[in-house]
Amino acid sequence: AQSVTQLGSHVSVSEGALVLLRCNYSSSVPPYLFWYVQYPNQGLQLLLKYTSAATLVKGINGFEAEFKKSETSFHLTKPSAHMSDAAEYFCAVSENTDKLIFGTGTRLQVFP
Amino acid sequence: GAGVSQSPSNKVTEKGKDVELRCDPISGHTALYWYRQSLGQGLEFLIYFQGNSAPDKSGLPSDRFSAERTGGSVSTLTIQRTQQEDSAVYLCASSLTGLAGGRETQYFGPGTRLLVL
Numbered sequence: 001a002q003s004v005t006q007l008g009s010h011v012s013v014s015e016g017a018l019v020l021l022r023c024n025y026s027s028s029v030p031p032y033l034f035w036y037v038q039y040p041n042q043g044l045q046l047l048l049k050y051t052s053a054a055t056l057v058k059g060i061n062g063f064e065a066e067f068k069k070s071e072t073s074f075h076l077t078k079p080s081a082h083m084s085d086a087a088e089y090f091c092a093v094s095e096n097t098d099k100l101i102f103g104t105g106t107r108l109q110v111f112p
Numbered sequence: 113g114a115g116v117s118q119s120p121s122n123k124v125t126e127k128g129k130d131v132e133l134r135c136d137p138i139s140g141h142t143a144l145y146w147y148r149q150s151l152g153q154g155l156e157f158l159i160y161f162q163g164n165s166a167p168d169k170s171g172l173p174s175d176r177f178s179a180e181r182t183g184g185s186v187s188t189l190t191i192q193r194t195q196q197e198d199s200a201v202y203l204c205a206s207s208l209t210g211l212a213g214g215r216e217t218q219y220f221g222p223g224t225r226l227l228v229l
Binding site for chain 1: 156168170171205210213221
């Protein structure tokens with residue numbers, strides 16, 4: 001069965017610092033992987049997705065993620081955090097179905 | 113164009129009452145999904161509609177939950193005899209076809225926040 005693990009329910013960084021949000025997945029076949037962001041009282045917005053093309057995926061707002069099959073990871077990074085990046089981030093996997101399996105989320109705080 | 117819309121945005125009800133939550137998908141999207149976001153369970157899949165196919169109801173937590181999609185567009189999620197553990201944010205999403213083997217982007221609405229007293 002598919003599953004997603006997000007290490008760290010809360011991550012705090014200073015403005016301008018590197019953002020690293022971790023996601024590991026479990027899947028019996030090559031998965032499709034997604035990162036979504038949720039701002040307060042809003043729905044989910046897609047940041048980026050991996051669909052078996054390039055392993056380094058670039059998304060919106062300067063975020064990117066690298067699919068590493070050997071590590072079963074899909075960590076999200078951004079070189080320089082901005083105050084507006086404060087939100088909750090969800091990693092999700094789908095495996096030949098159209099149901100998304102989500103991780104438990106990581107809340108990112110950005111301090112000035 | 114317009115995104116996924118959901119109504120109401122907030123709903124407060126008493127335990128034992130029935131509630132209906134509505135979702136309007138993006139025009140032209142044939143796949144529609146319902147998810148639930150709660151403190152205890154995180155984000156979990158509930159049900160999936162694709163065109164005229166029988167829906168995938170594998171995520172519905174009990175037989176008090178049901179959903180329908182009329183005319184291939186608007187969907188209603190109904191919770192009968194609500195319980196306090198049903199309190200959550202109910203998110204609806206749509207995608208273009210739902211037939212891409214899981215690689216399509218799902219576009220989410222803002223959610224309905226349900227509170228059962």
